[in-house]
Amino acid sequence: MARHTTGGTPACLGDLRALSFVLEALDEGTDAWRAVQVAGHLGGAAGDLTPRLSKLLAEVDFADPSQSMSANALVSALRELGDPAAAPALTGAVVAAVREEQWHSAASALNALASFGPGSAFAPEVVRPLADAEDLHVRAAATEALWELESDAADVVPRLVDLLDTHRQQEAAEILGRIGQDAARALPRLRKMLTAGYEWTRVCAAAALWDIGGDAEARAVVETLLAAWAENDATSNHVLACLSRMGPAARPALPRVREELTLLRRSGRYHSISHDEELQAACRAITARL
Known part of the structure; x- marks a missing residue:
């Protein structure tokens, strides 16, 4: 009964009453995979879970491709817990995955390290050489x-900026947007991306343009976002996230935002309940501000 509970609703909802069952599964190794799947939801118990998950990650044999799914699940759980104490285990996973050319696993572990921020300050010695890796996902x-x-x-x-000319261009644009004004040298390349044939590329470029260039880019950004939204409703959550950041500069988009609130169907990425509710909340917030 206890082990079966690890995969149930209480743990997924972050209910710490499930912790004892999760710890039992991790310690005994029976149904541990179920426990790993929900462990990331129990952030309040990171002190108990991080050492156990880190130990399991250290035991992964990256030379065995069949273990990649387990490795990625462990990395995901550690990232969700957000405990910088996992950084040594994640760094070890990066090194091992690169050695065995398990590029996807290496990139996942790098993304988890990045999520910890400067708390993982010792990691650059491992990370820096990989910024020149041949594998673009890892780079x-x-x-x-x-x-x-x-x-x-x-x-x-x-x-x-170099990555903007590769198939990782959307990821690169998103990071450039987070950097903000210090990424101004990327503006010319991002403007060119507004004419890309793929609407997701245009959305990512437009969002980065706003985050870097601000009001000077507002008109092109709004036009691009609205066109992509009309072309593919799945972009709507990303579009609304950018419009929310734009404040008064997003006013030209207000009619479309108001229209969204009148629709009787679900919208948002995958038309899922959570994405639709997120979309509706963003639309209401924008209309209230503008």
Whole structure:
């Protein structure tokens, strides 16, 4: 009964009453995979869970491709817990995954390290060489980690601008947007991306343009976001997130935002309940402000 409970609703809702069952499953190894799947939801128990998950991650044999799913689940759970104490285990996972050319697992572990920010300050020695990796997934993840760990725009921005000419361009644009005004050298390339054939590329470029260039880019940003939204409703959550950040500059989009609130169907990415509710909340917030 206890082990079966690890995969149930209480743990997924962050209910710490499920903790004893999760710990039992991790310690005994029976149904541990169920416990790993829900452990990330129990952030209030990171002190108990992080050492156990870190130990399991250290035991993964990255030479065995069949273990990649387990590795990625452990990395995901540690990232969700957000405990910087997991950084040594994640760094070890990066090294092991790279050694065995398990690029997806290496990138996932790098993304988790990046989420901890400067608390993982010892990690750049491992991360920096990977910012020049041949695998673009790893290179993008390592570059993001360098930014989060060191906040050195002069080092990171040129790397990200180069990535704008690869299939990791959307990821690069998102990171450039987080950097903000210090990424101004990326503006010309991002403007060119507004004419891309893929609407998701245009949305990512427009959002980055706003976050970097501000009011000077507002007209092109709003036009691009509205066009992408009309073309593909799945972009709506990302579009509304950017419009929310724009404040008064988003006023030209207000008629479309109001229209969204009148629709009787679900919208948002995947038309899921959570994304629709997120979309509706953003629309209401924007209309209230404007």
